[in-house]
Amino acid sequence: MPELTSFTQPSGGADDRANTAGAPAARSPRALTTALRPDGDRVGVKVCGELDLDTSERFRSALREALSRSVRGVDLDLGGVSFCDCAALNILLALRQQALKQDKTVAIHVSSTAVDRLLALTGTQALFADPDGESPAAEDTRITGDFDEELRIEVAQLRRAMRTRPTIDLARGVLMASFNLSPADAWTVLVTVSQHTNTKLHTLAGDLVTAVQGEALPEELREQLSTAVAKVNSVDGESRLR
Incomplete structure (x- = not known):
């Protein structure tokens, strides 16, 4: 497998390694679970866990399958x-x-507090209204003694997402430079290796960025990376021949 091209990561401050003093620690991510249930000419999908960049492909696949299996x-x-x-x-x-x-x-x-807030902020609630005319049922969002704590946790989670995205973008750049991949193919390689090694996307990205600074990748990770790169190159090659 070709060596990863050297790529320098900007140095981060203390906030990149630990939470700001006094800030609440984010909860450990919950695994995403989806369950499909046929209901007449429609298909129901129950989703539990966190919906973010790491779980986006699994979420997209479940919804596509549900749509293809449904009539209405x-x-x-x-x-x-x-x-x-x-x-x-x-x-x-x-x-x-x-x-x-x-x-x-x-x-x-049914909409959780996290989902309901996002839909409200983006003005998209009406786009997903019940076909029978009912509005999405959100969890009770009345102000309670736990509201401030929930808000602090949500802010901590958003900060975590903001910290991990630059590393993911750096890793895409590493793959593009090392294997002459397009941005889309580099993203495909990242997602494929993440899924096959059961590694969080931002963790995998960090390993790749660290590797170009001299630290060797684990053998399993190198093999999965080689396989994923070869696969996207094969697909691109077939497309050019058509």
Whole structure:
């Protein structure tokens, strides 16, 4: 396998290694789980866990499968979603567009606080209204003694997402420079290796950036990386021959 091209990561401050003094620690990420359930001519999808960049491909795949199996559309239960960012919203919007082309609908029947806030902030709640005219049912968001704590946790999670994204972008640059990949192919390689090694996307990205600074990658990771790069190159080669 070719050696990774040297790529310098900007030095970070103490905030890159630890939370700011006094800031609450973010909770450990919950694994994403999805369950599909046929319901007449529609398919229900129950989602639990965190919806972010790391889990976006699994979320997208589950929704695509549900849409393809349905006759009239997809009903979502997002009551178990503890974190939701714009990556998940983009997937929902793309699914809605695809559904409309097939004369289907996508409705959110149950919405957690995290999902409801994102939809409210972006003004997209009405796009996922129940086909029967009911609005998405959000969790009770009345101000309680736990509200401030929930807000602090949410802010900590958002900070975590902001810290990991630059590293992921650096890793994409490393792969593009090392293997002459396009931005899209570099992203495909990252996601593929992350899934096959059961490694968080931002953790894998950090390993790749560290590798170009002299630290060797584990053998399993090198093998998966070689396989993923060879696969995207093969696909690109077949496309050029057509």
